[in-house]
Amino acid sequence: MKYIGKKSLSSVLQILLNIMWYVLLAIVVIIPVFMVITLLVDPNLLSKVGQMKLKIYSSGFDVYLKTAISTNDMKTFVAITLSLAEMITGIALIIVYQLRMIFKTLVKETPFTQENAKRIRLIGIVLIFGTVFAAILDLIMGNFYMQHVKIPDADITTKFSIDFGSVLIACVIIILSEVFRRGAKLQEEHDLTV
Amino acid sequence: MAIIVHLDRMMVERKISLTELAESVGITIANLSILKTGKAKAIRFSTLAALCRKLNCQPGDILEFDSDLLLEDENE
Numbered sequence: 597m598k599y600i601g602k603k604s605l606s607s608v609l610q611i612l613l614n615i616m617w618y619v620l621l622a623i624v625v626i627i628p629v630f631m632v633i634t635l636l637v638d639p640n641l642l643s644k645v646g647q648m649k650l651k652i653y654s655s656g657f658d659v660y661l662k663t664a665i666s667t668n669d670m671k672t673f674v675a676i677t678l679s680l681a682e683m684i685t686g687i688a689l690i691i692v693y694q695l696r697m698i699f700k701t702l703v704k705e706t707p708f709t710q711e712n713a714k715r716i717r718l719i720g721i722v723l724i725f726g727t728v729f730a731a732i733l734d735l736i737m738g739n740f741y742m743q744h745v746k747i748p749d750a751d752i753t754t755k756f757s758i759d760f761g762s763v764l765i766a767c768v769i770i771i772l773s774e775v776f777r778r779g780a781k782l783q784e785e786h787d788l789t790v
Numbered sequence: 791m792a793i794i795v796h797l798d799r800m801m802v803e804r805k806i807s808l809t810e811l812a813e814s815v816g817i818t819i820a821n822l823s824i825l826k827t828g829k830a831k832a833i834r835f836s837t838l839a840a841l842c843r844k845l846n847c848q849p850g851d852i853l854e855f856d857s858d859l860l861l862e863d864e865n866e
Contacts, residue, residue, distance in 0.1 A: 788831040790821045 606702040613696045620689045627682045634674050650747060661747060669744045676740055680733050687726040694719050706783060713777035720769035727762040792860035793853055797826045800845050800852055815840040 598604035652659040694715040701707055738754030745752070801811060812822040817837060824830045825837075838849055845852070 785831055788824060788829060790817060790825045790830045790833050790837050 600702045600707065602703060604703070606699055610696070610699040610703055613692060613699055617689075617692050617696055620685055620692060623685050624682065624689060627678050627685065631675065631678045631682075635671055661750070672740070673744065676737060680737060683733065684726075684730065687722060687729070690722050691719050691726075694722075708776065708779040708783035710777065710780045710784075713773050713780050716776055717770055717773035720766045720773060723766035723769065724763055727759050727766065731756060731758045791828060791831075792856055792863055794856055794859070795825055795828050795830070796852055796854060797822075797841070800847060801826075804845050806845070811841075811844060814844050 600606045650661045652661075698707070698712050698715050701709060701712055735754055735756050738752070742752045742754055801808070808819055808822055808826070812819045815822070815837065825833065833853075838852070841852060842849060
């Protein structure tokens with residue numbers, strides 16, 4: 597099986613990344629539009645949002661609540677939820693864009709370029725930043741849920757927890773970017789050796 | 791780069807074209823062009839030997855060391 601070059605695994609992944617890129621781009625545009633419609637243009641939509649059933653995802657099991665959640669501040673609830681979704685999508689968009697650029701070079705030319713090293717480093721930094729950011733956002737959202745959202749017969753508690761697995765992966769990615777940088781330097785030396 | 795390549799001068803003296811030299815030395819025109827324009831970072835002994843044989847000269851006729859340029863490189 598071919599891993600890099602034309603008609604290889606990387607070319608398939610490149611297509612998937614392109615699809616992901618356009619889907620994320622659409623989400624980034626749709627979220628603010630939806631926010632404006634729900635909060636300013638058609639407040640009736642808010643009552644429909646209030647009838648949503650809550651799903652709690654865990655690593656081994658999911659919990660579906662049969663009764664609808666209710667809140668005394670639906671506008672803030674919608675605004676916070678959508679803002680968080682927009683920010684998380686934005687971070688994902690940065691990472692997918694960098695990956696697209698890297699995969700483009702995997703299919704067409706050599707991957708060992710200084711630009712790719714910089715892109716990999718940026719992915720690592722964004723991943724660390726995004727992980728910490730997500731933890732802070734979860735805490736903010738949790739606090740809001742605790743104060744304003746009523747789930748029948750359930751107590752909500754908040755906690756600040758960073759996904760150390762993601763931070764570890766991000767650190768590995770940053771180290772790999774340095775390996776790539778040195779690889780790019782060797783490639784340059786090789787290319788300019790006559 | 792503190793090493794100056796005088797390949798263009800030698801080629802004029804020997805009245806040989808870039809294509810002909812590249813073919814006889816066994817390297818690509820692109821690589822020979824890199825060497826001629828001074829962009830090369832290193833030269834293999836095998837390439838240098840082939841160039842000297844074809845141009846009927848010594849390595850010193852093709853390459854020159856300039857200490858002033860070395861100082862410039864170090865300051866960069």
